[in-house]
Amino acid sequence: xxxxxxxxxxxxxxxxxxxxxxxxxxxxxxxxxxxxxxxxxxxxxxxxxxxxxxxxxxxxxxxxxxxxxxxxxxxxxxxxxxxxxxxxxxxxxxxxxxxxxxxxxxxxxxxxxxxxxxxxxxxxxxxxxxxxxxxxxxxxxxxxxxxxxxxxxxxxxxxxxxxxxxxxxxxxxxxxxxxxxxxxxxxxxxxxxxxxxxxxxxxxxxxxxxxxxxxxxxxxxxx
Numbered sequence: 703x704x705x706x707x708x709x710x711x712x713x714x715x716x717x718x719x720x721x722x723x724x725x726x727x728x729x730x731x732x733x734x735x736x737x738x739x740x741x742x743x744x745x746x747x748x749x750x751x752x753x754x755x756x757x758x759x760x761x762x763x764x765x766x767x768x769x770x771x772x773x774x775x776x777x778x779x780x781x782x783x784x785x786x787x788x789x790x791x792x793x794x795x796x797x798x799x800x801x802x803x804x805x806x807x808x809x810x811x812x813x814x815x816x817x818x819x820x821x822x823x824x825x826x827x828x829x830x831x832x833x834x835x836x837x838x839x840x841x842x843x844x845x846x847x848x849x850x851x852x853x854x855x856x857x858x859x860x861x862x863x864x865x866x867x868x869x870x871x872x873x874x875x876x877x878x879x880x881x882x883x884x885x886x887x888x889x890x891x892x893x894x895x896x897x898x899x900x901x902x903x904x905x906x907x908x909x910x911x912x913x914x915x916x917x918x919x920x921x922x923x924x925x
Contacts, residue, residue, distance in 0.1 A: 717746065720746055721746060721749075721750050724746065724747050724750040724751055724755075725750055725751075727751075728751070728754065729751060729754035729755065730747050730751065730754070730755050730756075731755075731756050731757075731758055731816050731817075731819065731820040731823075732744045732747055732755065732756070732757050732758070733758055733759075733760075733812060733813075733816060734757035734758060734759050734773055734777075734784070735759065735765075735769065735773065736759070736769050736770075736772040736773035736776060737769075741776060744757050744776075744782065745780065748780060748782050753783060755782065756782070756783045756784070756785060756819075756820070756823060757773070757777050757782050757783070757784045757785070758784075758785045758786075758787060758815070758816045758819055759773045759774075759784065759785070759786050759787070760786075760787055760788075760789035760812050760815070761786050761787070761788055761789065762788070762789045762790055763790065770786070774786075783823075785819050785823075787812075787815045787816075787819065789811060789812060789815065854888055857888055857893045858886055858888060858893070860893075861886045861888075861893050861895060862886060864895075865884060865886075865895055869882075869899070872899075872901065876903070877901050877902070877903045878901060878902040878903070879899055879900070879901055879902075880900045880901065880902055881898075881899070881900035882897075882899055882900075883897040883898050883899070883900075884896070884897035884898070884899065885897050
């Protein structure tokens with residue numbers, strides 16, 4: 703029998719932050735697979751938002767009936783509004799070829815269906831205020847430090863490329879570069895860009911001005 707341990711102060715702090723995040727959202731639709739992660743997320747969302755938190759489960763040939771039954775049972779027990787949508791991954795264009803972005807293709811289709819259900823349910827913050835819903839997901843990648851040796855020419859080329867990318871981003875924002883005095887300095891350990899850029903940047907915005915028509919001058923002939 704697995705021993706259940708009490709949550710640590712750090713875990714409780716993270717859970718409180720999650721609750722506050724749900725409160726800011728006002729209403730949520732959770733992609734619910736009955737797995738550990740989505741079950742926990744749905745439970746916290748429902749504890750905070752009540753009927754403004756709904757669960758959406760995708761039923762497909764790759765999703766075991768047992769897990770679908772577990773999802774339905776959990777939602778009945780917790781009195782959570784539960785919606786089941788049909789999803790056939792093999793019908794998604796390109797999915798059957800098992801591409802590198804197959805997970806994106808599958809999730810993109812699922813999120814589109816969740817968004818449609820959320821809009822149909824008209825999720826509300828209060829009885830008189832409807833919340834515009836948006837659905838998305840964040841992917842976090844862990845970076846690894848890779849040690850690599852470069853020649854002086856390779857380092858200089860990388861430094862100039864980084865500087866050019868920075869200048870391009872400035873110009874895309876409408877910033878004009880009037881002078882460039884940046885130099886690349888390289889020694890046996892470091893490569894540093896030194897100097898300055900002179901730029902011209904708008905600090906206001908253009909506003910159309912309406913000039914009212916001036917009345918015609920009256921003459922003696924007009925009486």
